[in-house]
Amino acid sequence: MLIEKYGLKHLSTGDLLRSEIALQTPLGMEAKNFIDKGQLVPDEVVIGMISTALETNPDVPGFLFDGFPRTDAQAEALDKLLQLKKTSIALMLALDVSEEELIKRLLNRGQSSGRSDDTDEAVIRSRIHEYENKTKPVADYYSAFDKVVHIKGEGSVDEIFNALCEEIEERKH
Ligand code: AMP
Numbered sequence: 001m002l003i004e005k006y007g008l009k010h011l012s013t014g015d016l017l018r019s020e021i022a023l024q025t026p027l028g029m030e031a032k033n034f035i036d037k038g039q040l041v042p043d044e045v046v047i048g049m050i051s052t053a054l055e056t057n058p059d060v061p062g063f064l065f066d067g068f069p070r071t072d073a074q075a076e077a078l079d080k081l082l083q084l085k086k087t088s089i090a091l092m093l094a095l096d097v098s099e100e101e102l103i104k105r106l107l108n109r110g111q112s113s114g115r116s117d118d119t120d121e122a123v124i125r126s127r128i129h130e131y132e133n134k135t136k137p138v139a140d141y142y143s144a145f146d147k148v149v150h151i152k153g154e155g156s157v158d159e160i161f162n163a164l165c166e167e168i169e170e171r172k173h
Contacts, residue, residue, distance in 0.1 A: 001161050003064055006168070009057050012066040013044030017041060018115075019075050035117055038126030040070055040134060047077045054081055062090075070135045075142070091171055092142040093164060099128060 003010045017035065022026030027049075031041045050068060050164045057063075070073040082088050097105075103124055117123050125165030149167045153160060 001157075002164060006062065006064075007166065008062045009051065009060040010064050010066060011053050011068065013041075013046050013049060013068040014066075017046075028086075030046065036123070038117055038123040038130065040130050043071055043073045043168075046070075047074060047081075050074075050078065051081055052115065056083070060171070069138055070131075072137055072141055074137050089142065089145075089147060091168065092139065092148045094148060094150045095137055095152055095160070097153040101129065101154060104108075123140040 002008065017028065019030045021032050021035075022028070027045060031045060034041045046068065049067075065078075066099075069078050077090065095150070102123065106118045106124050107121065117127065139148050149171075151160065151167060152165045
């Protein structure tokens with residue numbers, strides 16, 4: 001809904017990794033070992049993929065990064081890549097959802113997504129553990145530049161979408 005409303009290019013590192021796995025590339029095979037355990041894929045793999053995606057989309061009005069950056073090192077690398085393009089991150093949107101609700105949603109999605117990392121509760125818990133240790137600190141990185149907005153990620157899709165749009169509109173100018 002956001003990419004449609006704002007004409008952005010959606011870049012999801014998870015989607016990019018899953019397409020590498022489907023194509024059985026060496027990168028995909030390496031990434032699969034981590035994904036199946038609920039661990040983050042090494043920074044250099046993900047940063048390389050994002051760098052290529054930025055190069056191959058030179059003329060888009062903007063990007064919506066989804067599931068990236070997930071570590072401080074990724075955030076720093078992204079800043080450097082964007083600097084080369086004389087641009088920067090406008091906003092980090094953090095959707096806050098309770099752990100219980102996250103587990104429920106992922107197990108539910110696992111019934112139709114075919115994603116091996118959505119079906120096993122132990123893997124889901126490991127993903128949440130990785131988030132707490134490595135991804136949560138990324139908000140502090142962007143807070144230092146006053147770029148973080150927290151939004152309640154529970155409620156209906158429309159409620160959450162409207163809350164996101166309000167925050168974006170407020171900071172657009
Ligand atoms: P997602 O589709 O965003 O839920 O990501 C699924 C899995 O792909 C994660 O649990 C990680 O193993 C891997 N992954 C996706 N994005 C990243 C990232 N930015 N850094 C490291 N690993 C990632």
